Amino acid sequence: MLSYTTSQLFDLNAIVKASEAIQSEMDIENLPSAALEIILETASAQKGCLxxxxxxxxxxxxIKNNEDSNKIIAKSMPVATxxxxxxxxINHxxxxxxxxxxxxxxxxxxSHDIYIERHKSKSILCIPINFQSKFIGIIYLENTLKTNAFTLFKQETIKILVSQVAIAVKNARLFASEQEKSRILKFRTEIDSNLARSSDLQQMLQKCTEIMLSYLDMAFVRIWIHNPQEKVLKLQASAGMYTHIDGSHSRIPVGKYKIGLIATENKPHITNSVQTDARISDKQWAIREGMVAFAGYPLIADSELMGVVAxxxxxxxxxxxxDVLSFIAKEIATAIKRKNIEEALQQQEQQYRSIFETVNDGLSIFDLETGKAVAVNPTLCQMYGYSSEEFITLNAxxxxxxxxxxxxxxxxxTIKSGEDFSCQAVVIHKNGTLFDIEIKATSFIYNGKLHALVIARDIRERNQAQQALKQRTRELEQALVQLQSTQSQLIQTEKISQLGQLVAGxxxxxxxxxxxxxxxxxxAENYTKDLFGLLNLYQQEFPSPxxxxxxxxxxxxxxxxxxxxxxxxxxxKLGTDRIKDIMLSLRNYSRTSSDEKxxxxxxxxxxxxxxxxxxxxKAKPQRPAIQIVKNYAELPLVECYYGQINQVFMNLISNAVDALDESNQGKTYEEVSQNPNMITITTEKDDSWATIIIADNGTGIPLQIKEKLFDAFFTTKVEGKGTGLGLSISYQIITQKHGGTLDCITSPGNGARFIIKIPV
Known part of the structure; x- marks a missing residue:
């Protein structure tokens, strides 16, 4: 049982208070300094760092690196420097x-460490910070006044506080992460709002720079617009330390300096070490102004360079x-392109007006805020059956x-986002009839405001023609498949007939x-008996020949x-009898009897x-013999086309052998022997049906293949080994010729069972 001195009990009370103080700090910027101060005080240490x-x-x-000062310096610097x-x-x-x-x-x-030699260090305690068994940092403490300063009790005390620091760091980082997400969400929302509602391009871009400056805590932000004719980038907006848009940076040739290179390469340039970056030409300025990082992004919309933001x-x-800057750059690029399109549309509005009134397609201009048309051409009115005055009052x-x-x-x-829109839809005529139209729309500046220019085309006749063509195509495809299947079946039947004749012959x-x-x-057997009888008689009559x-x-x-x-x-005699049996079986198997059951x-x-x-x-070098298990029930004689039924049996059992051989691939003879290949043939009889089940213990058939098993010309075998007709023909023989059913029950890893049912 643990026991504590009075002073240690006071220390425990202080530990509780210190832990509470550490846990109460949620600001990740302030937490390191606050935690280090508490631990230094608890450990009676003069120096230390987190x-x-x-x-x-x-x-x-x-870090607190001066024993004569109580000041803790909060800064983020690499350990190695x-x-x-x-x-x-520390490295250990x-x-x-x-x-x-x-x-x-x-x-x-x-003792030979440069720091220890220089400062004549005494007691040192270095403890790793772990959170849920994951290393996240180190607490370093130093007592410069005496040796043996860190007793076992004090070590345990510090470890408790370090565990609290680990929890506090994780909580503070999580809190900071959520704050960062919230801040970025607000930032993106304000950027999106500005891009959507601003009508003047330069004002829109200037507001973007101000928003980025405010939310992202930048020193200054600038946006250049690309002029492809002059091959220059023109400064359009600037916020922060520099707000002017004239001077040496107002026109930058594409391909020159860091901004021009971003435009040429069509990729961002990012560094968190400005003062050593090769593309920063004025490093003295960067050092003087305390610049640390630079980020520049090309503004690209639909593979077209719109400008650069830096x-x-x-x-x-x-x-x-x-990450959010990369996304915002794309949005700004899209907005610039949209503004360019709007300006071009404004310039061509008069030209469009004449086209608007005379074109054969239905044209309309829609107010995106009200959702109503503000102008329609005669063709559109005729298409819907309304006058122009009536149509502009209609809701969608x-x-x-x-x-x-x-x-x-x-x-x-879609139009508000600056993108084009197209679709096909069913609409309603004034008289209530329905018809199909095709819509294409783009953004359009009308009376100084963003609208949509919509082209509508009546596609009733086209759709009817397409449907008729599709129907005819489907019919021809089905006819072709049926013809191919019939042709292949005829060929197969002829082959079987010829084989039957050959076998019979x-x-x-x-x-x-x-x-x-x-x-x-x-x-010969009788003659032999007679000869040996005579020989025995000779031996009896003439014992000394x-x-x-x-x-x-x-x-x-x-x-x-x-x-x-x-x-x-x-x-x-046994051999000749076996030959007779085989010949009889072959003759029976070859009977086609196609005309009658x-x-x-x-x-x-x-x-x-x-x-x-x-x-x-039979057994082969790569596998033992396939075992055949027969579970025959008593079946009556069944009325059927015997040759065709035998063909079905041949197809199914051959496929079972193929499936087993395929499942053996990659296995040794011994592995196959442990789970022998097996084909089980079961027959059953109920009131109306004779059932034959042919099952194998192979790998089974995937669902996507099972759905196509009985399709003509579908095969999973290599070219030249399968025609894709065996199961298709078998299915037709059972279902069409005999009025029965042929089903497959299978799942991967559980083999396949083909179930034939023939009416009796």
Whole structure:
């Protein structure tokens, strides 16, 4: 159990008060100095500094480096450039992120540090600042009066305060971040408001510079406008230290100096080290005025250079400010372009008026504030059936169908942003009929105010023609697909028919000699029995046939011959019987019977198909044999086109083998053996249907492929291996020829199950 002295209890009370004081400071600018002052007082230290991580670098944010002064200096300077701290100790703490306690610095491993040698340092305490196990900085403390100043209790006390500093820093940074977001939001809102409502270009730009100066705390801000004819940038607005727009900076050639180079390169130039930047020509001025940062952005709208905005600051510019400046530069560029367009429209207004009255398209000028037309041409009036006097009193909902009314709001917003607008919409004639129009609109200065010039074209006939063309195209595409499918199916059917004839012919030709051999083997078996019977009789009657016969019996191994020859003839009979069975299966499989259905045993068709595909099921160097699992139920004879049903079985089982081979890619023989390839064939019977399920344990079929499985010419196999017709033809055979169903149940990683249902 811990026990404390009276003085330590007083220290604990002071710790609580110090922690509360640290937590109460929410200003990230004041927090380092306030926290350092409290920790120095608590630790009875004369020197110290607070180091914090910022932008992945370490900066001294507060330091007291004079033991004879109580003044704490609040500044942000890189740790590496500071000579008022022992760099070796600080670097050790940074690298290893561990506390360092030195009770007598001049008699330690750091005694050769330049700072320690110069100041004859005594007690030193260096503690890393961590927040949620993440390193964010260091507290460095130094007692210059005595050695062994930092006792264990005092170390623990400081660690408690350091943990409070970590929390306070995170809270203050979060608070500062939110304040920064709020400030930038207000800044963007004011810029947007100025760009939207200003009518004079120069006044608009001048107000932008003043807003940027106010919100971003810049030394001065300037905006130049690009004159492409003269290839110069003309200064139009300036705020801050310099407000004049004449003098040497009023006209800058494109490609010259830092501003002209920004225009040429079409990319920003940003630095937080003005006094060493190569593009800052007058570095003495920068040093004299205390300039720290510069940011210049090209003003580009739709790939066109509108000008350059640039600013100097006496402090570093944060990334968040740079991000918003990049966005604001684009908005200013868009606004400049819009103003240029407005001026051009004003200059051409008279020319447009004559066109306005005579053009074949419907023209109108819209007030973006009221949402009403202020002028319409005769063509538009004829299109809608209103007089010009009537039309300018209408609201958008009076002549735009409710389903398209939202487009009017989009139109207003788009034109106000300086962009062109186009759409197609359904509108309402005065007599209530609906018709289609195509709208194109752009911003337009009318009577000195931003309006929209709208071109409307009746596209009823065009849409009808397009719809008719699309319909005809769809019909032709469907006809082409059907023709291709039919042609491919005919070719496939012809191939199967020819194959059937070939197989039947081969079976017939093979059957003749096999029958001859089989018939003669029966006689040969009887002859052999007779001969061996006679031989036995000879041996009984003549047990001593003579030396010559004895030698010959031994030479031909008569005993083994008498035993093996009947076995040989028997195996030959088995072989011929197997050939007969195979030929019978091939002949049955090849029957097309396309003209009429016959009652057949589906299990025979499945077994025949498996027999024909047995060479693909056998073991290979890269995998074991594919296992076949048969779950046959009792099925009645089913009326079907036997040859076509066999074709379906062949397609589905072949595809299952392909799927298993594909799933084996990248696997070793042993890996495949652990989860053997398997094809399961299940048959079922209910009142109305015979069901055949062919399933594999491959990788399954993705959903996007499953949706196209039965489409003609769709295949995932490499070119030359699949035609994309197998499943399509199988689907048509089952559904159209037999009135059944063919479905696939699959998901990635779970194999595929093809379910055939045929009515019985």
């Amino acid at each position: 180091i914090l991580e910022k932008d992945q670098q370490l900066f001294i944010e507060a 500071c000579v008022d701290i022992p760099q070796e100790i 703490a940074i690298i290893f992120q561990e506390s360092i306690v030195i009770q007598n610095a001049t008699d330690s491993i750091y 600013m100097f600051s006496k402090q570093t510019i944060s990334q968040s400010v740079l 909902s009076d002549y735009i169908h409710s389903d398209c009314l939202y487009l009017f709001d989009d139109f207003v917003v 081969v079976a017939h030709e093979v059957n003749n000699p096999v029958s001859f051999i089989s018939g003669n083997l029966s006689h 003579g030396d010559t016969i004895e030698e010959e019996i031994e030479a031909i191994d008569l005993e083994y011959l008498a035993e093996d020859l009947p076995k040989m003839i028997s195996s030959m 016959k009652a057949v045993n589906l299990h025979e068709g499945l077994d025949t198909t498996l027999m024909i595909l047995s060479h693909r099921l």
